[in-house]
Amino acid sequence: MRDGAQPAGADRAAFAPVLPFALGSAGETLVARGCLDLVPAGDAAPGERVRRLLAGGTAGPRLVVGALPFAVDAPAHLYRPAEVTFSTGRACFAAAFTPPALVKAQASPAPRWQVSAEPPLAAYRAAVAQALCLLAREEEGLRKIVLSRSLKLVADCPVEAAALLRALARDESVTAFCVPLPRGRILVGATPELLVSKRGAAVTSRPLAGSARRSSDAGEDRAAAQALLASAKDRREHREVVTAILDQLAPHCEELFAPEPELAATASMWHLGTPISGRLRDPSFSALDLSLLLHPTPAVCGSPRLPAARAIAALEGYERGFYAGAVGWCDAQGDGDWHVAIRCAEIAGNEARLYAGAGIVTGSDPVAEGEETSAKFAALLTALGIDEDGHPLAEEGA
């Protein structure tokens, strides 16, 4: 059963956000402070429970924010904040996470980090090789499996989520996010992938799949982008995502468009992306309903969905938690935005857990896929000022 709420019995006192919820993209930024209500547990679908909560007569914003986990049967974390600010650009976002001048003046030295790859890179490559065997046998019709690996980072002081977020937000091509979780944990990231956005009857999505590391050399960077655009393997990997999203949206839309894939760039990666747009038959079908319909797409899971999810559970051997889930908001009109929770870290005290995955299809190479996950870790690691071994990065221009 899908569950879009806290476990039964959870109440407001059990969740006191340690930081604001924030979602900052190039166009619009949402900052939400405090928590008035957690979305209650129940048998109804999460979208319906959110509708009921927001239809209630109590004061406060008519909107929920939060995160959906990767596993569709794991509890989501959705709540109604006490105060919400929407603004254009990222000014209000930066202000919400800028330390007071006094704290800035007393800035402590950069933390020292210990980094462990869990699983080690060699084990990840072996898992990719096993996935390739499943794909070659076309077991249960499998065509794509997205396999991730994780890095456990331990600092010699508490991890500063706000500082990490500010560093990530410097890349204007991504949506930087901060989601306070129960028990003081915080999900911080900068995702390039829009799961779904809904305003009235208008629905958009921008799935990504197919990747190449960017280069600081302009010629090499252009060549990497052109090679990605021309890669039959990456186009196949990408098509799985677009087809799945179109298939899921089609029954709910009176118009639906998807052009040919195009290049999408972050500061560190090239991706193939497809901007999908449509018009809903029933505009009361909410952004949360849509995200639960589409999630998990083959950008983070695989295809067909169920056998891919089973292969992931068997080959990865750990719970993904909120990594590869979705983060976003939904209001009483059903409008909202949900972004794919990738390029992120879950922070708790002195620890940060990073994840990165890569889509495996026939023709994938275990070594190249391992390298792709390293390239994807780079955004978070660079923002923390370290490499994959935990060593400080050389200062730019030094």
Ligand SMILES: C=C(O[C@H]1C=CC=C(C(=O)O)[C@@H]1O)C(=O)O
């Ligand atoms: C699963 C991740 O990326 C997805 C999004 C873009 C490109 C992807 C790829 O090329 O494999 C992945 O599908 C991740 O960053 O952890």
